[in-house]
Each structure stands twice: as C-alpha cells, then as structure tokens.
Amino acid sequence: MNRKLLYFTIYILAFAFSSQLYGQTISSGELKKLDSLPKLEQVKMLSAWCWKNREKNTDEAIQYGLKAIKIAKAEGYDKELATLYNYVGVLYQHYKYEIQKGISYYDLGLPLSLQVKDSVEIAYVYNNLGDAFYKIGNIPLAFEYAKKSMAIFERLHNAPGIAYSYINMGELSRINEKYNTALDYFRKAIALRQTFNDSTGIASANLEIARTLLLKGQTDSAMYYFRRSLEKHEQIKNKNYMAYSMQGMGDVFLRKAQYDSAYVYFKGALKLCRERKNPTGEIDSQLGMAKVLANTGKEKEGEQILDEALVNARKSKLTPNILKVYRAKGEFYHQLKEFRKSSGNYQNYVATYDSLFSALQYQTLSEIKDRFQMTEQLNRVHQDLKAKQKDQIYAIIIIVLLLVLSLVLVLRHRTVSRLSAELLQSNQSKDKILSIVSHDLVSSFNALLGTSELLMEDLDEGDMAGAKSNGRLIQQTSEETYRFISNLLTWARSQQHTIRLYKEEFDLSGLLTDVKSMFDNQARMKEIQFRVNAGAEVMVNADKNLLQIVLVNLLNNALKFTNPNGTIDLSIEMKEKQVKVSVKDNGVGISPERMAELFKSRTIDSLPGTGNEKGTGLGLFLCKEFVEMHGGEIHVNSAEGKGSEFWFTLPLA
Known part of the structure; x- marks a missing residue:
C-alpha cells in the first residue's frame, strides 16, 4: 500500500502542474517559493518540472533534473534519485541525442533502483538501456535488456511498461527480418495502450507498423499507417515523429517512382528535424532526397546532399549514422555507374563497420563485467535476494562463456583465412600461439567453471565472505581472459594488415x-x-x-x-x-x-x-x-x- 500511495502522490503532483508547466519556463518567483518547501517536496516538484518540460524546453528540463539530483544526493533520497537519473538519461538520449551520456545516467540509476528494490524503476531502466543500445547498433545487449525489462513488467502486470516492451521486442524482431513477429508485437502494444488511452504511444506504434509493412513490400498498407501516424503526431505536435512519418511516406512514393511527391515529403521531414536539432532524422531525410535526385538526373545536387549528410553523420559521433551514409553513397555512385567512387565508399563502409564491431565487443564485455560487480555488491547488502542473484550470476557466466567462445571462433576464422601465409613462414610463432590458446584459455575456462560452482555453494550456504572472494576471482579471471583474447585477436589482424585507420x-x-x-x-x-x-x-x-x-x-x-x-x-x-x-x-x-x-x-x-x-x-x-x-x-x-x-x-x- 505504501508504494501505491507514493506513486499516486507523484502522479497527482505531476498532473496538478502539467497544464501550466508543459513547455513553459518556471518563473523566478516560483523558484524562490520552491526554496521554502521541505527538501523532499523540492525534489518531487523539480522532478515534475523536469519531465513536463522535456519536449519544448529540454535544456531547462535538464537543469531542473540536475538541481533535483543535487538535493536528493545530499539528503540521501535514494528512491527519488534513481528516478531522476532515469529521467535525465531519457532527456539526453531522446531529446539531446547524446546516447552515451544517457547510458551513463542509466548506469547511475540502476544500482540505486536495485538497492531500494524498486521493481518498476528497474524495469524502466532496463527498457531504456535496451533502447539506447539498439540505437547505437549493439543488438545483443539491446535484446538482453529488452527481455529483462519485459519479464519484470509482466510479473508486475504493469500495462504501460509491457506496451513499451512490446515496441522494443518488435523493433528487435524487425532488425532480424522477422516481420510478422514484429507486427504482432506492435499490434499488441496498440491494443494494450487503448485500454489506458495512451494516444502518444498508439501513434508511435502505428509508425512502427508502417515501417515494417514497407520492409515487407506492402507499400499501400504502409502508406495507410504512415498517414495515420502523421495525423496523430500532428495532433500532439510531436515534430520528431511527424518527420519520421513523412520520411516513410517519401520512401513509399520513391518506391512507386513518384519522385516529386517523394522529394516534397523528404524535404518537409528535413525541415522538422532541423528545428528539433535531430541529427539522425536529418541524415535520413537527406539520404532520401539524394535517392530522388539520383533517379531524376540531378546527380550533382544529389552528390552535394550526400556530402552534407556525411558531415552531419560525423558531427553526430554515431557510427551507425556514418555507416548509413557510406552505404547510401556506394549505392548512389553504383546507380550512376561510377564504380570507382562506389567501391571507395563501400570500402569506407567496411572499415567503419570493422571499427564499430571491435568497439561493440569491448562495450558488451565491459557491460557484463560492470553488471557482475554490481550483483556481487548487492549480494553482500541484501541476503534476502539470494535466489534472484543466483539466477543473474548464472546468466552472466553463460553470457561470458558464449562471448569468449564466439571470440575464439572469430580468432580461428581470421587466423585460417587471413594469416595462413605468414603463419606458414613462422612455425615457431604459430606453435607458441597455439600453445597459449590450448593451455591458458582452457585453464581460464576451468577456473571460471570451478570458481562459479564454489560461488553457488557459498551463496546456498550463506557464506558471503567466501562468495565475495570467489566473485573477485571470477572477475579477475574474466578480465585476464578478455585482455588475452582481445590482444591475440588484434595482433592476428595486424599481421595481415587488415586494420585500417579511421580518423x-x-x-x-x-x-x-x-x-x-x-x-x-x-x-x-x-x-x-x-x-x-x-x-x-x-x-x-x-x-x-x-x-x-x-x-x-x-x-x-x-x-x-x-x-x-x-x-x-x-x-x-x-x-x-x-x-x-x-x-x-x-x-x-x-x-x-x-x-x-x-x-x-x-x-x-x-x-x-x-x-x-x-x-x-x-x-x-x-x-x-x-x-x-x-x-x-x-x-x-x-x-x-x-x-x-x-x-x-x-x-x-
């Protein structure tokens, strides 16, 4: 009952101020009045201001959130602090388009949510982390966090959270070309959101259905849903999603060779994205315009727009954006039969992808290590969560082993396909490397497996000192194994001169x-x-x-x-x-x-x-x-x- 009462209080507070706060600057008088309130009320008020101003006054919303964080940290309001970290992370990710900065705030909020046992907030952090990793192209991590988030929301019967999870799972299914499964998730999200009248969520789900139908080649059905999405987002004045809907309509017209209409919608989307300072949306609009110009004999204009898109992609510092532009430029020049330029851009695409793949590998292992350390600390603080922590440890160990095995397979493939000539010239070096792989890697696996069994026994017996010792040993062994494989893999690539500079x-x-x-x-x-x-x-x-x-x-x-x-x-x-x-x-x-x-x-x-x-x-x-x-x-x-x-x-x- 206390938890429900707290959420009800927060919701009432938020709605009481929503009509006058949304999209408005808070006056100096209101800020002075705020200082006279008790600290907890100040935190709640600033939290409400932060969330309500996120769309039109994002910078001010962030300032309200940071001010609330400072008070909550000083006063030890861990529950409110966890929620604020999540809020500020969403603002940076979705409204400032600084995804890595958003992830850093989610990482601050997650251990606090676990510590205060706030299951709802934990699920939302997992949901946001899944969406963030999806945006930067780390699909394995996105999938893991989406599954965790959905499992918690379903256990809590939290309808809004389940609807968010349906959208994430649909996007991940679509990227794996499971289009029918994706459509099922999006339609479930709409049906669920209709039960609590979430018009914003319904509009975004319509957009995802349209995108999926377009990938299936069902252009007429896709156009129907794109129009519905545009109408609904115009009603709520969400310029980002209006732009996404117009991009989709431009893609449909492009497929139907209705180039004038396609260009109008891409240009309109570009204008909206620039107003919202949305670099990814701006790049997607520019790529659509370039495709139209390539098909209408305006090659020079198309080339200029693609060059502008590449500049924007580099400024965004998002590797997926850079990949999109290189691929689009390769297709553009191929269509014009300028094969040398086309080949050069495809080579840049491959080099950039190779760099992204290495970064995502390191990011994935670092994320696993961080989560393992967090779980170990909470084992010491909350012994009543032993069953849940045991499942998390098993899952982490399995993921680590799978990742190590995948790295071994990559090493083996690259060694056989790219380094065979030099390895034949140096039998001594080859034998030494094989000796390291066969001895040290197997030893590391044995140490991980043996120590993890001891860790499980310690947890079952309540021996937290032993669990801590074995957990540290697992951490140390994992770090050594990762650095060993990472250096060996990078060395193998360097011997075949496959590493390229991406400055x-x-x-x-x-x-x-x-x-x-x-x-x-x-x-x-x-x-x-x-x-x-x-x-x-x-x-x-x-x-x-x-x-x-x-x-x-x-x-x-x-x-x-x-x-x-x-x-x-x-x-x-x-x-x-x-x-x-x-x-x-x-x-x-x-x-x-x-x-x-x-x-x-x-x-x-x-x-x-x-x-x-x-x-x-x-x-x-x-x-x-x-x-x-x-x-x-x-x-x-x-x-x-x-x-x-x-x-x-x-x-x-």
Missing part, C-alpha cells in the same frame, strides 16, 4: 580519463593511486578505438607490475606540433635484458604481475604498431625496483 577529431584528455575509469576498481583492489595531469582538452585527429587499445594496454601493464599502495601517473604534455602521453609507475621495473626485447612481435613471453596477473606479451607490440600507424613514436624508460615510464607521441589535430 576523427576528438579530445585526447577525455579519452585518457575514460580509459582510467575502466581500471578504477582494479586499482582500488590493489590499493594503487592514479594521479592524472591532463589539463584542458587536447584535440587530436586519430583513430579513437586504436588509441583506446594503446592506453588500455599501457594502464593494464602499469597496474600489473605496480605493488600495492603504489602510484601511477598519467599525463598529457604539449610539445610544438606534437602531444606526449605518459604512463609512469613506481613498480618493479624492467631489467636491461628484457627492455631490449620489448615491442617485438615474436617475443610473446610474459611475466606474472605483482598480483600474479597473467598476460601474453603482445600488448606492447600492438601499442608500437598502432602509434606508428598515426605517425608517432613510443618509448620506455625503466630501472629494476624503481618503476617504468612508457610514453608515446602523436601529431596535433
């Missing part, structure tokens, strides 16, 4: 901070302190994914060979037209004999770390190759017992 302009200081945060937990476990001296932003023009691999390997080595209670200094220094990045530790150091063998591709022996961490010895060779691909240099200075400093240089943007 973009970005802040190197921000990347260094992001990579450092990946190792914060590991540093805390070894009681090692990071000291960062990065200064203001340093813009470089480089391949962000390859430099991330370099920094990950250097930081991992520093942690590996630094004793507990040690320090690691990370710094960025400007030198004329170059930037110097340094990773310095006060660990065990390197002998002169071993220093002479560093950065060599055929030296793959690796010493255990101060915490008995394992490695392959391939990491430093990869660092050298990737830095030199950028026109930079990498160096080392070390003395036994005094620590080591690795640094590399890059040209400035």
Whole structure:
C-alpha cells in the first residue's frame, strides 16, 4: 500500500502542474517559493518540472533534473534519485541525442533502483538501456535488456511498461527480418495502450507498423499507417515523429517512382528535424532526397546532399549514422555507374563497420563485467535476494562463456583465412600461439567453471565472505581472459594488415580519463593511486578505438607490475606540433635484458604481475604498431625496483 500511495502522490503532483508547466519556463518567483518547501517536496516538484518540460524546453528540463539530483544526493533520497537519473538519461538520449551520456545516467540509476528494490524503476531502466543500445547498433545487449525489462513488467502486470516492451521486442524482431513477429508485437502494444488511452504511444506504434509493412513490400498498407501516424503526431505536435512519418511516406512514393511527391515529403521531414536539432532524422531525410535526385538526373545536387549528410553523420559521433551514409553513397555512385567512387565508399563502409564491431565487443564485455560487480555488491547488502542473484550470476557466466567462445571462433576464422601465409613462414610463432590458446584459455575456462560452482555453494550456504572472494576471482579471471583474447585477436589482424585507420577529431584528455575509469576498481583492489595531469582538452585527429587499445594496454601493464599502495601517473604534455602521453609507475621495473626485447612481435613471453596477473606479451607490440600507424613514436624508460615510464607521441589535430 505504501508504494501505491507514493506513486499516486507523484502522479497527482505531476498532473496538478502539467497544464501550466508543459513547455513553459518556471518563473523566478516560483523558484524562490520552491526554496521554502521541505527538501523532499523540492525534489518531487523539480522532478515534475523536469519531465513536463522535456519536449519544448529540454535544456531547462535538464537543469531542473540536475538541481533535483543535487538535493536528493545530499539528503540521501535514494528512491527519488534513481528516478531522476532515469529521467535525465531519457532527456539526453531522446531529446539531446547524446546516447552515451544517457547510458551513463542509466548506469547511475540502476544500482540505486536495485538497492531500494524498486521493481518498476528497474524495469524502466532496463527498457531504456535496451533502447539506447539498439540505437547505437549493439543488438545483443539491446535484446538482453529488452527481455529483462519485459519479464519484470509482466510479473508486475504493469500495462504501460509491457506496451513499451512490446515496441522494443518488435523493433528487435524487425532488425532480424522477422516481420510478422514484429507486427504482432506492435499490434499488441496498440491494443494494450487503448485500454489506458495512451494516444502518444498508439501513434508511435502505428509508425512502427508502417515501417515494417514497407520492409515487407506492402507499400499501400504502409502508406495507410504512415498517414495515420502523421495525423496523430500532428495532433500532439510531436515534430520528431511527424518527420519520421513523412520520411516513410517519401520512401513509399520513391518506391512507386513518384519522385516529386517523394522529394516534397523528404524535404518537409528535413525541415522538422532541423528545428528539433535531430541529427539522425536529418541524415535520413537527406539520404532520401539524394535517392530522388539520383533517379531524376540531378546527380550533382544529389552528390552535394550526400556530402552534407556525411558531415552531419560525423558531427553526430554515431557510427551507425556514418555507416548509413557510406552505404547510401556506394549505392548512389553504383546507380550512376561510377564504380570507382562506389567501391571507395563501400570500402569506407567496411572499415567503419570493422571499427564499430571491435568497439561493440569491448562495450558488451565491459557491460557484463560492470553488471557482475554490481550483483556481487548487492549480494553482500541484501541476503534476502539470494535466489534472484543466483539466477543473474548464472546468466552472466553463460553470457561470458558464449562471448569468449564466439571470440575464439572469430580468432580461428581470421587466423585460417587471413594469416595462413605468414603463419606458414613462422612455425615457431604459430606453435607458441597455439600453445597459449590450448593451455591458458582452457585453464581460464576451468577456473571460471570451478570458481562459479564454489560461488553457488557459498551463496546456498550463506557464506558471503567466501562468495565475495570467489566473485573477485571470477572477475579477475574474466578480465585476464578478455585482455588475452582481445590482444591475440588484434595482433592476428595486424599481421595481415587488415586494420585500417579511421580518423576523427576528438579530445585526447577525455579519452585518457575514460580509459582510467575502466581500471578504477582494479586499482582500488590493489590499493594503487592514479594521479592524472591532463589539463584542458587536447584535440587530436586519430583513430579513437586504436588509441583506446594503446592506453588500455599501457594502464593494464602499469597496474600489473605496480605493488600495492603504489602510484601511477598519467599525463598529457604539449610539445610544438606534437602531444606526449605518459604512463609512469613506481613498480618493479624492467631489467636491461628484457627492455631490449620489448615491442617485438615474436617475443610473446610474459611475466606474472605483482598480483600474479597473467598476460601474453603482445600488448606492447600492438601499442608500437598502432602509434606508428598515426605517425608517432613510443618509448620506455625503466630501472629494476624503481618503476617504468612508457610514453608515446602523436601529431596535433
């Protein structure tokens, strides 16, 4: 009853202010009045303002949300704080189109929702995470979170949540070309939303039905639903979805060779997307206009629009957008029989996809590791959730094993198909690699399986100290196995020269901070302190994914060979037209004999770390190759017992 009463209170508060708050700036007088209210009422009021202003005054809505977060954190209102993190995440994802920033707020809200046992909020966070990963192209993670969200909503009989889940599951079914299954999900969502009169949700479901019918080739039926979607979104003045509906109508006219009508709708959609500062919608509209121009003999205009779309895609920093443009340009030039330009754009598409695939692999494993650590902490705090936590641990272990096996298959395929010539020339290197795969990987699997069984026994017996110890061992083994396979796979690709630079302009200081945060937990476990001296932003023009691999390997080595209670200094220094990045530790150091063998591709022996961490010895060779691909240099200075400093240089943007 208390939970229902709380939700009812929040809903009444929101609706009481909705007519005067939606799309309006809050006056200074109202803000002053707010300060006189109790802290909890301030949080609830700001939360309502944040959500109600999300469509027309997004920036102000974010400010209200951040102000409420600051109060809730100071006062310890964990339940309200979890909801606010979710709200702000939605604002960044859906209204500012900063998906990664949205995910960061969902990640802050999820552990709080789990801690206060708010099942509804947990389900909504899972739902939002699934939608976010779908938008950035990580379909496996999107599917996992969509399933988790639906399971919780169905158990709670939460009709609005179930309807959201139907939409997500429909989109995922459609991307796997299961069109009839997708249509069933969308129609179920409409039927359910009609029971609680959700006109906005019904309109969006109509749009998804139209998109699915178009993919099935049923253009007339698709046009019917696109028109219904446009009418309903015009009524609620949702410009983004009006634009999406007009894009769909343009696609239908394009298929019917009614080019004038198609162009009008694409151009109208472009105008709406620019008003809402929606980069993805703007790009989709431009690609539709380019297709029309290619079919009407206006090649130069079409080429200009495609170039503008590519600029917009790069500004959006969303790799799926860049992929769409390269593919569209390839098709455009192929249609014009300019095969050289077509081939060049398809090659760019393949290179970009390869870069995205590597990033998504790392993202997926990082997400699994983060969720595992979160579950381990909650085991210690909430022993009454042991059954649920046990299921989560089993699921995580299964996913880890499946991902590791898939990486092994990828490694095997690439080794056989791309590296066969060089492997035949170097039997010694081949035998060494096979020895590592057969021994260390099997050992890691055995350690994971054995330790997970012990973890289950500890949980059944209520031995939380043993569970904590075994959980940390599983975490450490998983990290070592991932880095081992990642370095081995990347090394194999580099030997066949299949890695290509995909340069973009970005802040190197921000990347260094992001990579450092990946190792914060590991540093805390070894009681090692990071000291960062990065200064203001340093813009470089480089391949962000390859430099991330370099920094990950250097930081991992520093942690590996630094004793507990040690320090690691990370710094960025400007030198004329170059930037110097340094990773310095006060660990065990390197002998002169071993220093002479560093950065060599055929030296793959690796010493255990101060915490008995394992490695392959391939990491430093990869660092050298990737830095030199950028026109930079990498160096080392070390003395036994005094620590080591690795640094590399890059040209400035």
